[in-house]
Amino acid sequence: MPTYTEHVTRVITEDIEHAALGTVAVLTFAPPEGQERRPATLGPQSIQAVTGAINAALDRAEAGELGAIALTGTGKVFLAGADLSMFADPSAAERVEEMTRAAHDLQVRVRASAAPILAHLNGAAPGGGLEVALMADVRTAVPGARGIGLPETGLGILPGWGGTTLLQSVVGPEVAVRMILEDPTRDRLLSAQQALEAGLVDALAEDLPAALEEFAAIVAARADSAEAVRAVDGADAAVPSYARPLPPADSPEAEALHDALDAPLPTGETRRAWAARMEAQGAPAAARALELLQQLPGSTLPDALARESAALGQLVRSDGAKASLYSAEMLRRGKPGRTPVEGAREITRVGVAGAGLMAAQIAAQLALGLQVPVIMRDLDQGIAQKGLAAAREVIAQTAARGSLDETTATRIAELLDATTDVADLAGCDLVLEAVPEVLAIKKSVFGELEGVLDPEALLVTNTSSLSVSAMAADLERPQRVVGLHFFNPVAKMPLVEVIHTDDTDAATLATGLEVVRRLRKFAVRSADAPGFIVNRLLFRVLGEVLASLDAGADPAEVNASLDPIGLPMRPLALLDLVGHAVADHVGKVLVQELGDRFHASPGLSAMVERKVRFTESRRGSVQPEVSPVVAEVFAPDGTGSAQAPVGEALLERVLEGLAEEIALMLDADVVERVEDVDLALILGAGFPRHRGGITPYLDSSGAALSGAGRTFHGNRFGSGTDS
Numbered sequence: 001m002p003t004y005t006e007h008v009t010r011v012i013t014e015d016i017e018h019a020a021l022g023t024v025a026v027l028t029f030a031p032p033e034g035q036e037r038r039p040a041t042l043g044p045q046s047i048q049a050v051t052g053a054i055n056a057a058l059d060r061a062e063a064g065e066l067g068a069i070a071l072t073g074t075g076k077v078f079l080a081g082a083d084l085s086m087f088a089d090p091s092a093a094e095r096v097e098e099m100t101r102a103a104h105d106l107q108v109r110v111r112a113s114a115a116p117i118l119a120h121l122n123g124a125a126p127g128g129g130l131e132v133a134l135m136a137d138v139r140t141a142v143p144g145a146r147g148i149g150l151p152e153t154g155l156g157i158l159p160g161w162g163g164t165t166l167l168q169s170v171v172g173p174e175v176a177v178r179m180i181l182e183d184p185t186r187d188r189l190l191s192a193q194q195a196l197e198a199g200l201v202d203a204l205a206e207d208l209p210a211a212l213e214e215f216a217a218i219v220a221a222r223a224d225s226a227e228a229v230r231a232v233d234g235a236d237a238a239v240p241s242y243a244r245p246l247p248p249a250d251s252p253e254a255e256a257l258h259d260a261l262d263a264p265l266p267t268g269e270t271r272r273a274w275a276a277r278m279e280a281q282g283a284p285a286a287a288r289a290l291e292l293l294q295q296l297p298g299s300t301l302p303d304a305l306a307r308e309s310a311a312l313g314q315l316v317r318s319d320g321a322k323a324s325l326y327s328a329e330m331l332r333r334g335k336p337g338r339t340p341v342e343g344a345r346e347i348t349r350v351g352v353a354g355a356g357l358m359a360a361q362i363a364a365q366l367a368l369g370l371q372v373p374v375i376m377r378d379l380d381q382g383i384a385q386k387g388l389a390a391a392r393e394v395i396a397q398t399a400a401r402g403s404l405d406e407t408t409a410t411r412i413a414e415l416l417d418a419t420t421d422v423a424d425l426a427g428c429d430l431v432l433e434a435v436p437e438v439l440a441i442k443k444s445v446f447g448e449l450e451g452v453l454d455p456e457a458l459l460v461t462n463t464s465s466l467s468v469s470a471m472a473a474d475l476e477r478p479q480r481v482v483g484l485h486f487f488n489p490v491a492k493m494p495l496v497e498v499i500h501t502d503d504t505d506a507a508t509l510a511t512g513l514e515v516v517r518r519l520r521k522f523a524v525r526s527a528d529a530p531g532f533i534v535n536r537l538l539f540r541v542l543g544e545v546l547a548s549l550d551a552g553a554d555p556a557e558v559n560a561s562l563d564p565i566g567l568p569m570r571p572l573a574l575l576d577l578v579g580h581a582v583a584d585h586v587g588k589v590l591v592q593e594l595g596d597r598f599h600a601s602p603g604l605s606a607m608v609e610r611k612v613r614f615t616e617s618r619r620g621s622v623q624p625e626v627s628p629v630v631a632e633v634f635a636p637d638g639t640g641s642a643q644a645p646v647g648e649a650l651l652e653r654v655l656e657g658l659a660e661e662i663a664l665m666l667d668a669d670v671v672e673r674v675e676d677v678d679l680a681l682i683l684g685a686g687f688p689r690h691r692g693g694i695t696p697y698l699d700s701s702g703a704a705l706s707g708a709g710r711t712f713h714g715n716r717f718g719s720g721t722d723s
Helices: 044-062 084-088 092-112 128-133 163-171 173-186 192-198 208-233 252-261 271-280 285-295 301-316 319-334 357-370 381-400 406-414 439-450 468-472 506-518 534-550 555-560 571-578 580-594 602-610 628-634 647-667 674-685 695-701 703-708
Strands: 010-018 022-030 068-072 117-121 138-141 350-353 374-377 416-419 430-433 458-461 481-486 495-500 522-527
Touching: 010 044, 022 044, 044 068, 044 092, 068 208, 084 092, 084 319, 092 128, 092 301, 117 128, 117 208, 128 163, 138 192, 138 208, 163 173, 163 285, 163 301, 173 252, 173 271, 173 285, 252 271, 252 285, 271 285, 285 301, 285 319, 301 319, 319 522, 319 674, 319 695, 350 357, 350 439, 357 374, 357 381, 357 406, 357 416, 357 481, 357 506, 374 381, 381 406, 381 416, 406 416, 430 439, 439 458, 439 468, 458 468, 458 506, 468 481, 481 506, 495 506, 495 674, 506 522, 522 674, 534 555, 534 571, 534 580, 534 602, 534 628, 534 647, 534 674, 555 571, 555 628, 555 647, 571 580, 580 602, 602 628, 647 674, 647 695, 647 703, 674 695, 695 703
Parallel strands: 022 068, 068 117, 117 138, 350 374, 350 430, 374 416, 430 458, 458 481, 495 522
Antiparallel strands: 010 022, 481 495
């Protein structure tokens, strides 16, 4: 039964007179009346409105009523792509096929028409919006426009409304291949200036009148160029033709396109090899797009568009697309809001207890986000000053990346200070502790702070695994304690777990959420439970891996066993990143708190004692190699165990273990919604978006039923095909 309600995009048509162009039909894409804050998106009715309006304008141009056509948008959006909420509807695949036919029919007609078309990008033009703009002869953009690109392969689909076929004719093979295959993996969309440099737009223009002037000049120059070619080479001379956008077979353009598809990535893999690996990990979109690009030379436009349509139709039905679109919509809904959290207290001054590496990173982010005085406190004067210098260096690096101007960076750096006297924290509205992960130390810090702070001031912990309730147990006002678990490196990691206890009052929780919002990070709420969300599930995975190593399995086989999930790094490299001592500590805490579902690894403890790494990097290797020392530590007699799970057996244990643990967390109200689990694992642990995080994959693989006795999303996932 259809569940999708479309917010239908309007197309407002107005004729204006231009001295050089004559009568110009200006088609403005706009959201529904009364919904001006929404972007204009493309659903089934919207695509009919857009293509219908452009077709009507073409009819008028061909009848001699118009000299040109101009397309533009409203606010800061030219035209957004397909409405992602449409894809949750069971009828989405059929609707996308209908929309694709309409878009392709228009692409073919536009290239048979002599009417000059301008697309003026007044703002964002992602996905389908850019594909509409690719129909134009000329594209201009306002200088401040952002969000221009083709993110589709990152959504498990491909630019199927002409983008895969036509982009290379506008920007050239190398840029087109990068935009279609690589940019989506980095969430990279172009600014107007970048689009100009890439050749995607022809000129920058502040507004539509200025854009029409640029348009008129470009159209005239192209006409003069064509006439000059004909004058020199004869009336039948071949001139660059907008109607023939595909490279001939065996041409230099075809060779350049094939070279771009085989170009190496920074990892050492070629684009072709990377796309094949991603397909093996359940993300076939890049491989399908690459295949379409490979077939372009020598094709007719209708044939190329037909292949594009077939590939898009197949991908829309795949598990990868369903999961990718689920995660994209989840990330959109979970991103930091524009309005303050209701009930949050005002924050005018912040303290950080501790001045180590993590404390300095957090202090810098608090200063950047809140832009209030932030004072760090450590018992040692040298450590306090070193932490202050490190925090200010974070500010300087932010400015060096262009995210801040120098004046603002200087002002924010001056908000930071350091002290050894706890009394200097008096007057802070919030103090966050980032001291060693030892309960007794954290309780002592909180007890000391309670003696100097105002009764309403928040006490915040950055603990990654300890009980927040136990930390607050001896305080007079435990209701003002909340956890904000930042992930390392703090500047880059977008997630903060917001931990509430049974005692945490509403104002404290709201203030914690507001701090995260102002830091422009994603907040995921968790009850006070061992490991919270990310570490609890991550160490369920790592526990199975370490248990297999402790049982004598071959380290290289163990390390490769989880590759089908598509994690950004293999488990032994992840252990090196987390830090062996931290991993050993967290693993033991979870065993103590949650029992033998988790694993305290003797081998990991030995690695901590020996101070050696699990992996070693080698040039040209996509993944770090397993160090020979691992086998020495985990199987010192040189004999492994044939019974220790590896490969599919280990993968099955991991997936079923994750399903069991997630079900337990949901049943115990550690998290309110399964989407919170997926959001946390994507942002905090790098679980792949093409898996939807983890729970859609657990459903589609059958692990949810076998590990938890139920699915997490009913029958939404698991019926597609990735072939």
